[in-house]
Amino acid sequence: SNSADAAAGSANWLLGCAQRLFDVSTDDIVMRLRLALMPYPAPSSSAKEDLRARPDFYGPFWVATTAVLFLAATGNFARLVETGDHKAFKADYGLVSLAATVIYGCLLAVPLIARTSLFMSGEEVDSIDFRQLICVCGYSLAPAIPVSLLCIVPLDSLRWLAVFAGLGVSLIFLRWHLLADISVQAAWVRYVMLIAPCVMPVAVFFMYRVHFFSAKV
Secondary structure (H helix, E strand, O other): OHHHHHHHHHHHHHHHHHHHHHOOOHHHHHHHHHHHHOOOOOOOHHHHHHHHHOOOOHHHHHHHHHHHHHHHHHHHHHHHHHHOOOOOOOOOOHHHHHHHHHHHHHHHHHHHHHHHHHHHHOOOHHHOOHHHHHHHHHHOOOOHHHHHHHOOOOOHHHHHHHHHHHHHHHHHHHHHHOHHHOOOOOHHHHHHHHHHHHHHHHHHHHHHHHHOOOOOO
16 A cells, blocks of 8 residues: 555665664774864864765764763762762762753754754755764764763862863864854854854863862862
């Protein structure tokens, strides 16, 4: 029947999309993580073109999930270190939901804002590659993982230094692999496209620094 054919066609289309977005090797993911964590020297044109031509969702999903777990775990462990009383300490499991809400929320909000801006301006949807947008934004969160480990050390100045350094690395990665490729006609849409991806790591890093530590040392 026509409905069965349509359902089969939709299933094949979804399967094809999933295969393209999740069909990456371990070497591909390691290379992209290296690009996200080591901004200098500047990435080669071949590395940039590979990420542009073959965006994936597998790496960004695991980066975001790992970041949620690491931010919550290190935040609780840092509080334990500062408290000093292991028996009286109670883990704050709400940090997991807070980290997940901010990280996954930002990953969903950025493409949603981009799509809404294009719709309001009348720009062609094809002027922005949403797969690349989500992929690059996901990988840009990778610096949050080593930053969270450094923030276990109960030194306020070191924590701020680590947060600013991680944020800088994240923004440089966005600059190399996303912001330079934005090509829209409306000036205000371009500003939105430049600002929205950058707000995401700013929100994640400062949320972590401000809300995940109970005391200053």
